[in-house]
Amino acid sequence: NAGVTQTPKFQVLKTGQSMTLQCAQDMNHNSMYWYRQDPGMGLRLIYYSASEGTTDKGEVPNGYNVSRLNKREFSLRLESAAPSQTSVYFCASRGGLGVEEQYFGPGTRLTVT
Amino acid sequence: GENVEQHPSTLSVQEGDSAVIKCTYSDSASNYFPWYKQELGKRPQLIIDIRSNVGEKKDQRIAVTLNKTAKHFSLHITETQPEDSAVYFCAASIGAGGTSYGKLTFGQGTILTVHP
Numbered sequence: 001n002a003g004v005t006q007t008p009k010f011q012v013l014k015t016g017q018s019m020t021l022q023c024a025q026d027m028n029h030n031s032m033y034w035y036r037q038d039p040g041m042g043l044r045l046i047y048y049s050a051s052e053g054t055t056d057k058g059e060v061p062n063g064y065n066v067s068r069l070n071k072r073e074f075s076l077r078l079e080s081a082a083p084s085q086t087s088v089y090f091c092a093s094r095g096g097l098g099v100e101e102q103y104f105g106p107g108t109r110l111t112v113t
Numbered sequence: 114g115e116n117v118e119q120h121p122s123t124l125s126v127q128e129g130d131s132a133v134i135k136c137t138y139s140d141s142a143s144n145y146f147p148w149y150k151q152e153l154g155k156r157p158q159l160i161i162d163i164r165s166n167v168g169e170k171k172d173q174r175i176a177v178t179l180n181k182t183a184k185h186f187s188l189h190i191t192e193t194q195p196e197d198s199a200v201y202f203c204a205a206s207i208g209a210g211g212t213s214y215g216k217l218t219f220g221q222g223t224i225l226t227v228h229p
Contacts, residue, residue, distance in 0.1 A: 031215055040122075042202055042219035043157070050214040058216065059114070090156065094215050100145045100164075100206070102217060104156040 002026055004105035006091050012111045013081045021076040021108050023091030031094040032074035033058075033102065034066060036087040043090065049074055081112045115140040117205050119220025126193055127228050134223045136203035137185040143205040146186045147217070148177060151200045160201075161188070193227045200224050 004025045013019055025032065030051045035043040045058030049068040063085060065077045074093075078085060088109050092102040116139040126132050138146075144165035149157035163170045163177045163186065170177050174193075179186040190197055204217040 033216070035219075040221060042117075042119075042221045043217075044219070045216055048214060048216060056214075059218075100162065100215060101147070101159055102215065104158070106156050 004091055004093055004103050006089075006105040006108050008108060009106065010109050012113065013078075014113055015082060017081050018077070018079050019081065019110075020078075021089055021091075021110075022073070023075065023105055024073045025091075025093040025103070025105075026072065027093060027095070027103065028071070029093035029095050029103075030071070032068065033092040033094070034064075034074070034076045035090045035092065036060065036085075037090060037107075038087050046076065046089075078110075081110075083112045086110060086112045115143060115205055115207075115218040117203060117218050117220040119203050119223060121223060122221065123224045123226070125226045125228065128193060128195060130193055132188075132190045132193055132197070132225055132227075134188045134201055134203070134225070135185060136187070136205075136220050137183075138205040138218075139184070140205070140207070141181075141184065142207050145206045145215075146177070146179060147204050148175075148188050149202045149204065149219075151202065151222075153199075157202060190225075193225075195227050195229050198225055198227045 007022045033048045034046040047066040049055045052071045091105040094102045119136045147162035150160045151157045176189040203220040
């Protein structure tokens with residue numbers, strides 16, 4: 001049982017390049033989330049998927065898109081990377097109705113130059 | 114939307130002392146309040162949580178208190194040890210049963226350093 005996994009662990013992009021961050025969970029969880037973490041600002045929600053087939057914006061969605069590919073996988077895409085998107089990205093998942101705890105993946109450290 | 118403020122931003126204590134971190138929230142509908150510990154380069158991990166129908170919860174050396182009227186909650190760590198050194202985050206959500214779908218709003222974090 002690997003929990004929540006993310007790929008890649010590290011990535012360097014040039015301004016304007018695109019990339020997709022992958023997230024998968026093997027806990028049969030319904031809900032999945034993407035957060036970004038910047039120094040001094042805690043974690044901020046980018047997008048979430050309450051259940052398979054649904055996605056919605058969080059606090060800071062601009063510049064990102066998501067896909068809930070199936071119940072296990074939730075990807076985050078940067079279409080045209082900007083230096084302001086340099087951050088650590090965490091994916092998380094949560095079980096279901098009445099289950100509050102979110103389990104986090106190991107994170108992806110992204111640098112945009 | 115919800116806004117969570119966390120204080121202090123840094124906290125330095127001697128081993129064996131107690132540490133207290135405080136958070137305030139703005140949305141009175143919030144009813145779930147977790148605390149996460151994050152070690153350097155690692156993922157956040159849940160250490161304790163509390164729901165709004167409970168005023169206090171303890172787990173060994175860690176406790177959380179909640180004051181719904183004042184809209185603040187606190188993390189208490191007793192008998193601190195060097196391995197408690199980490200960044201601690203509070204968070205709040207309206208709870209997964211409602212339309213918020215369990216979305217968490219995090220505080221800015223507290224860097225706790227425990228000196229041997």
